[in-house]
Amino acid sequence: MLHLIFAPFGIIFGVLYLIFWIVMLVDCIQNPRLNDTERVVWVLVLLIAQFIGPILYFFIGRKR
Numbered sequence: 001m002l003h004l005i006f007a008p009f010g011i012i013f014g015v016l017y018l019i020f021w022i023v024m025l026v027d028c029i030q031n032p033r034l035n036d037t038e039r040v041v042w043v044l045v046l047l048i049a050q051f052i053g054p055i056l057y058f059f060i061g062r063k064r
Contacts, residue, residue, distance in 0.1 A: 017054075021046070024054040028061065 028034070028042045042061050046053040 021054045
């Protein structure tokens with residue numbers, strides 16, 4: 001019964017995190033401060049480390 005109460009929160013969290021991941025991927029691709037090598041590395045990090053990658057890019061990759 002408890003899983004029925006928390007299931008919507010999991011779905012909402014998953015959708016929000018997917019949106020966050022997509023926004024970070026688009027930002028990485030369009031970021032003019034990254035050179036081509038850095039951009040490729042960050043895209044690979046975002047694709048391979050799908051849970052922690054967007055968080056790392058948000059705190060480390062966006063700012064220089």
